[in-house]
Amino acid sequence: MTPVLDGCTPWPEEFVDRYWAAGHWRGNTLDNLLRGWALQYGPRTALVHGGTRITYAYLNRRVDRTAAGFRLSGLRPGQRVVVQLPNVPELVITVFALMRAGALPVFCPVPHRAPEVSHLVRVTQAVGYVGPSTYQGFDHTAMVADIAARGPFLRRVFTLEAPGAASPYGGMTADPSGCHYIPLGSLDAPPERALAQSADQVAFFLLSSGATEAPELIPRTHNDYAYQARAAADLVSLTENDVYLAALPAEVDFAFGCPGIVGTLSVGGAVVLVENPGPAHCLELIERERVTITSVAPAVAELWLGALPTVQADLSSLRLVQIGGAPLPRATAARIGAEWSCRLQQGFGMAEGVLTLTRPADPDGTVLSTQGRPLSPDDEIRIVDADGKDVPDGEPGELLARGPYTVRGYYRAPDHNARSFTPDGYLRTGALARRTPDGNLVVTGRLADVPPPAAAG
Missing domain, CATH: 3.40.50.12780 (ANL, N-terminal domain)
Incomplete structure (x- = not known):
């Protein structure tokens, strides 16, 4: 069995053996399961939001290209990323793309504000954040910029809308603390070879x-x-x-x-x-x-x-x-x-x-x-x-x-x-x-x- 993530409590071996023997655990990661679903159900509608309809095949392609974009932005396997998005297709794409890139999404309710978000960043040592630039009148980018300026961890902020004028270097902007701001939609790169990941992680x-x-x-x-x-x-x-x-x-x-x-x-x-x-x-x-x-x-x-x-x-x-x-x-x-x-x-x-x-x-x-x-x-x-x-x-x-x-x-x-x-x-x-x-x-x-x-x- 792969060593458990530091800070997590594993199931005892006797229970691990029991759950595998019963067929409950099958050794496939969620992002890899999505690949199989895309092959099986490719042209069928997977996600609907307003007038947007996304097929299984397109969903998997977007996850692939977004995962490659996350890796190009500097995210590394095992790093934690706070995800604070409403019920939009980008939420599903982001979560599966982060898993496919080997990063660990940290689900965060949209109503949470600086006290809760900074707590999550601190405990997980999150290096990234994905959220709206602004949502229902609240400036998420300003909140996260303040959190980034106060701590050593958060250095990549991916926004659902670009938080300002176009950047002269590929849509990425940086602030004095060294935190980079990247439009989520700009994460589009050719897929790389799939990472070898363990389903017990x-x-x-x-x-x-x-x-x-x-x-x-x-x-x-x-x-x-x-x-x-x-x-x-x-x-x-x-x-x-x-x-x-x-x-x-x-x-x-x-x-x-x-x-x-x-x-x-x-x-x-x-x-x-x-x-x-x-x-x-x-x-x-x-x-x-x-x-x-x-x-x-x-x-x-x-x-x-x-x-x-x-x-x-x-x-x-x-x-x-x-x-x-x-x-x-x-x-x-x-x-x-x-x-x-x-x-x-x-x-x-x-x-x-x-x-x-x-x-x-x-x-x-x-x-x-x-x-x-x-x-x-x-x-x-x-x-x-x-x-x-x-x-x-x-x-x-x-x-x-x-x-x-x-x-x-x-x-x-x-x-x-x-x-x-x-x-x-x-x-x-x-x-x-x-x-x-x-x-x-x-x-x-x-x-x-x-x-x-x-x-x-």
């Missing part, structure tokens, strides 16, 4: 969320994330005829790989990217693009339900709506199936990996009132009391989890890891849950004083 970093303090970094490997997206796609019978609406921010695990963007691309479906989850825009998109599956938070679902009489969009293409991130009132859950004529899937998940979902064939009572069962047969779930002892079914307690796609530690956070993981590797989710007699989980809230991690919605 980190593919990218997700962030914990909801904490009052700085977010923790969650290292997800190619093996574990490819398995999660594939298993989630299989669970909902995703096919090349499906159209997934990415209404949640793409850096949210639920939207990126549950099955989300990665799972949809893995079967040849189309991903519709939307920056505004507002009901008028999204409901019209569902009608226009014949969307079959989407994932939203309960609050967004309620907004959509309330707007449907006014918008009056045709939602007959929808077959499945995934809900996660917070408890869903049973009355709201019942309305989704009745008013949208589609199946509801409830779930609980975290960017750290653990994911429970109801099944499409579950009875209505299970779908309306539980968060389902673990995604993987090798997910290990415990519900424990304050002393760490397992409680009987039906009794509430803290949900603990470990498995083939649940990390064993946060990045460069030994003190936090000591609090967040048991000695035998279970993640302490901080979620209060109980298990029903038929094995489904009902997540009822949070332990007192435990901030929520990155939930599935």
Whole structure:
């Protein structure tokens, strides 16, 4: 096995052997999987954004040429790059291109500002940043320039729009701190020979969320994330005829790989990217693009339900709506199936990996009132009391989890890891849950004083 990235906690060898033997881990990197998808589904539509439609073949070519551009700009394998982009095709292209170049994307929500972004740069020693020049009135370039001037790491800033006048040297400008500013669209170079990469290494970093303090970094490997997206796609019978609406921010695990963007691309479906989850825009998109599956938070679902009489969009293409991130009132859950004529899937998940979902064939009572069962047969779930002892079914307690796609530690956070993981590797989710007699989980809230991690919605 390839040595693990410094600062990451590996799975113990016995678990590595178990997950390989079960076929969960298959040894292919996410960017290399994209090559196979492009060969298989080349002329099919992969990404839709506004009037832009991108085929699988074109997506893979852009990833190839952007990866070569990243390398020409000075990025080296193993270096970290903060990616702070909205739901636009450039986000998908950038993430896969960085992985193909051997660099490690660090997903960063667009609303994050200097305190969070500088924290990510400092902890990961990120040498690069990819983001909009300005977005919704905020100057991202000025924010990043200030961060670069205050630290020794950040020296490459790739902007979605050129941040000023044309440069006399190939579109690149530099500031007094030595930080270079490069239009993202200028990263276009002939593809180089593919790097030899290991699928047991980190593919990218997700962030914990909801904490009052700085977010923790969650290292997800190619093996574990490819398995999660594939298993989630299989669970909902995703096919090349499906159209997934990415209404949640793409850096949210639920939207990126549950099955989300990665799972949809893995079967040849189309991903519709939307920056505004507002009901008028999204409901019209569902009608226009014949969307079959989407994932939203309960609050967004309620907004959509309330707007449907006014918008009056045709939602007959929808077959499945995934809900996660917070408890869903049973009355709201019942309305989704009745008013949208589609199946509801409830779930609980975290960017750290653990994911429970109801099944499409579950009875209505299970779908309306539980968060389902673990995604993987090798997910290990415990519900424990304050002393760490397992409680009987039906009794509430803290949900603990470990498995083939649940990390064993946060990045460069030994003190936090000591609090967040048991000695035998279970993640302490901080979620209060109980298990029903038929094995489904009902997540009822949070332990007192435990901030929520990155939930599935």
